Amino acid sequence: MAKRVLCLHGMRQNSDLVAGDFRALLAQEEVEFMNGVHKPSTPLPENMAPFRSIFGDFDKGTSFIWWNVEDDGTYRGCEETMEAVMARVKETKPRVMAGFSQGASVTLIYLLECALRNEDPGIHYAIACAPPLVRHPPLQERLKTIGVKVKVPVLFFFGQQDDWCPYKKEAWTTFMDSYFETWSVHEFQGGHVVPTDPASIAKAKAFLASS
Numbered sequence: 001m002a003k004r005v006l007c008l009h010g011m012r013q014n015s016d017l018v019a020g021d022f023r024a025l026l027a028q029e030e031v032e033f034m035n036g037v038h039k040p041s042t043p044l045p046e047n048m049a050p051f052r053s054i055f056g057d058f059d060k061g062t063s064f065i066w067w068n069v070e071d072d073g074t075y076r077g078c079e080e081t082m083e084a085v086m087a088r089v090k091e092t093k094p095r096v097m098a099g100f101s102q103g104a105s106v107t108l109i110y111l112l113e114c115a116l117r118n119e120d121p122g123i124h125y126a127i128a129c130a131p132p133l134v135r136h137p138p139l140q141e142r143l144k145t146i147g148v149k150v151k152v153p154v155l156f157f158f159g160q161q162d163d164w165c166p167y168k169k170e171a172w173t174t175f176m177d178s179y180f181e182t183w184s185v186h187e188f189q190g191g192h193v194v195p196t197d198p199a200s201i202a203k204a205k206a207f208l209a210s211s
Contacts, residue, residue: 038064
């Protein structure tokens with residue numbers, strides 16, 4: 001039976017921009033999408049202009065974010081995002097959450113937040129594609145104070161040519177071993193994308209078929 005998967009886009013994107021890739025990666029599953037709950041306050045920086053096609057249009061209101069990253073690493077708007085995602089999970093009851101880039105960070109922080117609150121996350125699997133390392137000092141302080149271990153298994157996808165969020169093996173191993181019981185990594189030939197190559201598709205299928 002197909003599993004319902006809630007998919008979350010990256011920074012300054014929207015659901016339409018990642019729908020095709022997530023449908024390819026999760027070919028056997030029932031996918032649904034959610035847009036970020038915030039909008040960027042400024043247009044796309046000029047130095048990002050060469051990559052304009054992968055972002056939503058600021059002027060047309062199709063560019064969404066899950067939070068703004070402050071200079072000290074704080075994710076401003078994270079709390080509102082967590083409440084919105086929790087409400088969505090309760091409403092549509094997905095069995096899987098899958099995120100790309102900033103959306104992958106949302107997925108990980110959602111699981112940690114549920115563990116910190118001692119609440120059932122409502123999902124049974126999580127997939128994080130090209131996530132940046134989780135910072136957000138308020139969360140880090142709570143994790144230091146309250147020991148938690150997320151029980152939901154997590155599958156990571158990292159592109160071997162990803163210059164935006166490169167796979168920092170030592171840092172990720174330390175982070176995941178500290179707070180997650182079961183996790184695995186699949187590296188693929190590619191950059192900062194949701195992978196759609198046959199090996200990644202097969203890995204996701206096997207992961208979601210595991211008990």
